[in-house]
Amino acid sequence: MPTQPITKNKNFNARQVKRIFVRRLGIVIWVSFLVAAVQSMVFFALFDPVYLWQLSSWHIDISYWQGYAMGFACFWAFLFAAGYVIGIVMALPRAQLAKRIGTK
Amino acid sequence: MSTQERETIELNLYQAHKKIYPREVKGRFQFKRKLAVVVLLGLFYLVPWLQMGGEQAILFDLPNRRFHILGLILWPQDFIFLALLLIIAAFSLFFFTALAGRLWCGYACPQTVWTEVFIWMEQLTEGGRNQRMKLDQAPWTWNKFRKKTSKQILWVTFALWTGFTFVGFFTPIRELANHIWIWQLGPWEMFWLFFYSFATYGNAGFLREQVCLYMCPYARFQSAMFDKDSLIISYDEQRGEPRMRGKKRRTENNPGDCIDCTLCVQVCPTGIDIRDGLQYECIACAACIDACDEVMEKSGMPKGLIRYTTEHSLSGKPSRILRPRVILYALVLFGLITGFVTAFMMRSPISINVLHDRNTFYRMVDSNTIENVYTLKIMNKGRETAQYQLSASGLPELSVVTDVDSDMLQAEPGQLISVPIKIRAPKKIANQRIHNILLSVMSGQHKNSEEVKYFGYKK
Numbered sequence: 001m002p003t004q005p006i007t008k009n010k011n012f013n014a015r016q017v018k019r020i021f022v023r024r025l026g027i028v029i030w031v032s033f034l035v036a037a038v039q040s041m042v043f044f045a046l047f048d049p050v051y052l053w054q055l056s057s058w059h060i061d062i063s064y065w066q067g068y069a070m071g072f073a074c075f076w077a078f079l080f081a082a083g084y085v086i087g088i089v090m091a092l093p094r095a096q097l098a099k100r101i102g103t104k
Numbered sequence: 105m106s107t108q109e110r111e112t113i114e115l116n117l118y119q120a121h122k123k124i125y126p127r128e129v130k131g132r133f134q135f136k137r138k139l140a141v142v143v144l145l146g147l148f149y150l151v152p153w154l155q156m157g158g159e160q161a162i163l164f165d166l167p168n169r170r171f172h173i174l175g176l177i178l179w180p181q182d183f184i185f186l187a188l189l190l191i192i193a194a195f196s197l198f199f200f201t202a203l204a205g206r207l208w209c210g211y212a213c214p215q216t217v218w219t220e221v222f223i224w225m226e227q228l229t230e231g232g233r234n235q236r237m238k239l240d241q242a243p244w245t246w247n248k249f250r251k252k253t254s255k256q257i258l259w260v261t262f263a264l265w266t267g268f269t270f271v272g273f274f275t276p277i278r279e280l281a282n283h284i285w286i287w288q289l290g291p292w293e294m295f296w297l298f299f300y301s302f303a304t305y306g307n308a309g310f311l312r313e314q315v316c317l318y319m320c321p322y323a324r325f326q327s328a329m330f331d332k333d334s335l336i337i338s339y340d341e342q343r344g345e346p347r348m349r350g351k352k353r354r355t356e357n358n359p360g361d362c363i364d365c366t367l368c369v370q371v372c373p374t375g376i377d378i379r380d381g382l383q384y385e386c387i388a389c390a391a392c393i394d395a396c397d398e399v400m401e402k403s404g405m406p407k408g409l410i411r412y413t414t415e416h417s418l419s420g421k422p423s424r425i426l427r428p429r430v431i432l433y434a435l436v437l438f439g440l441i442t443g444f445v446t447a448f449m450m451r452s453p454i455s456i457n458v459l460h461d462r463n464t465f466y467r468m469v470d471s472n473t474i475e476n477v478y479t480l481k482i483m484n485k486g487r488e489t490a491q492y493q494l495s496a497s498g499l500p501e502l503s504v505v506t507d508v509d510s511d512m513l514q515a516e517p518g519q520l521i522s523v524p525i526k527i528r529a530p531k532k533i534a535n536q537r538i539h540n541i542l543l544s545v546m547s548g549q550h551k552n553s554e555e556v557k558y559f560g561y562k563k
Contacts, residue, residue: 023318030319045183048169064167065292 028087032079039079040072123240124313124375126223127233127367131394140211141220149265152272164274170518179485179518181455188444195440197322199433201329203425205336206388209323215315216387218266218308219373222259229255233370259309260301267301313374316387323384332415333423337388339368339379339410340418347379361405368392368410378410453486454552456545465559466534474561475505475528482523482545484515490547496527498541499558503528527558534560 049067053060062070154161156175163172171178178185200207209216230236230251239248271293272280283289289297307315316323330336344362353359362379369377371391376383378392396410414423461477469475484490492513496502505526506513515521527541539558544551 027318031321034321042187045180045186048180064169065290068166069292 028083036076039075125233125236126373127370129371129391129395133390134394141217152277192440195437209387210389219312222308225258263301263305266304267297270300271297367395371395452552455483457481458556475526480523480525483520489516493546495544531561536560537562
């Protein structure tokens with residue numbers, strides 16, 4: 001589990017730790033979904049996905065639906081990645097935390 | 105907060121979810137909520153079927169990048185209106201929250217509205233709160249199977265219909281119905297239909313109050329809009345306490361008005377006890393008000409032990425409606441709405457953009473006349489193919505000349521055309537370094553103008 005709960009309580013059992021992880025994962029998925037929705041709306045109101053793909057390095061012809069869907073999926077994936085990494089980095093390493101508590 | 109307390113709170117946060125069985129309740133606020141459900145869902149399910157002038161009245165046609173709204177067509181260039189509309193929606197939310205608390209959550213939020221319907225279906229098939237609790241604990245029998253199956257059938261049908269209607273806002277709903285009838289759905293129609301159905305089913309059938317507690321961003325920041333004069337649902341602690349019931353109530357002298365029947369807890373869709381004070385879980389659905397009012401009436405005490413009130417009036421201070429924050433929100437909202445309406449009224453079906461030639465300021469046409477060269481871009485935001493006439497004003501004897509055929513000055517709905525144009529003027533009149541002139545594009549009775557720079561003949 002990359003994002004273990006920061007808490008002085010050492011009595012979390014494996015099931016609870018798993019639940020905490022799943023809940024945090026759910027939060028990251030949900031928030032990135034919301035933001036990706038808003039981002040797609042603004043982005044595709046300003047830029048035409050079909051035209052963008054023709055301009056891209058691959059010169060691909062796609063339909064509007066494919067363009068919107070790929071854009072949304074990309075936004076979601078990248079926002080999820082950002083949130084996930086932020087989650088890992090924000091959860092301080094256990095060793096450091098333990099030292100702090102010990103030297104009170 | 106002691107460590108012990110913090111540990112219990114953390115544990116509570118990560119506990120497995122216990123299902124909440126809200127008790128059915130009737131009353132004046134529940135009547136209003138049901139009315140809101142009927143009106144809002146009625147609008148949602150009926151609006152895509154409205155026709156106007158042979159086409160769907162409200163259709164967000166994403167593949168063709170145009171929105172049809174009651175006979176109007178909005179193009180991506182009109183995105184500013186959508187953005188303004190969203191900002192207006194956000195500020196109305198702030199305004200009404202500051203004024204009257206979580207009205208949105210209790211009455212209008214889709215999560216609340218669909219959950220109401222799903223709970224109603226649950227009651228229809230499985231019975232009231234106690235019956236539902238018994239049924240869930242009982243072993244699987246034929247009767248339980250029958251009840252659960254009929255509930256699922258109702259839920260799934262309703263969810264699928266919801267998904268279908270949702271897709272009907274983005275693709276013509278009559279064609280969609282036809283596609284479903286012959287079972288030839290496109291991949292995207294199929295995906296969105298089932299995705300939205302699944303979302304409705306999951307959110308309204310299973311997640312319910314958890315969406316409000318854990319997923320909703322508004323629930324987390326709404327307290328920022330609150331002050332002590334905002335309308336909240338609250339239990340009158342001074343009047344209700346000490347709460348007691350039954351025998352104790354009869355023997356004790358001076359009991360509080362709360363008879364501790366716990367009905368307010370049983371009806372709560374988020375499973376909180378309103379008597380513990382204001383909590384972020386409270387979605388202000390007013391179910392506890394209706395439940396408590398009924399009990400108060402039966403036990404011969406005045407209504408309103410739980411009521412809509414403000415923190416100030418609870419503590420005996422006067423409540424004000426007009427506060428700086430309310431006035432500020434109202435002013436911003438008023439400004440935005442005025443701006444939106446004005447901009448929308450002034451919206452022209454001709455959108456123009458003029459670029460001056462970068463290489464030369466002006467050219468000599470003959471010994472008396474000069475010309476400036478521009479690239480004119482016109483987008484037809486109207487509903488019909490349009491033919492454009494050009495004219496220029498701001499200086500006497502200006503003339504607009506194009507070398508292109510007149511059918512190059514014609515645009516289909518949504519088409520963007522780009523035309524090189526020249527504006528000619530007598531040398532003697534255009535004798536300043538820069539003149540500001542007005543270029544007008546006309547089509548029928550529609551007209552749009554843009555101010556452009558004109559470089560004159562000056563030695």
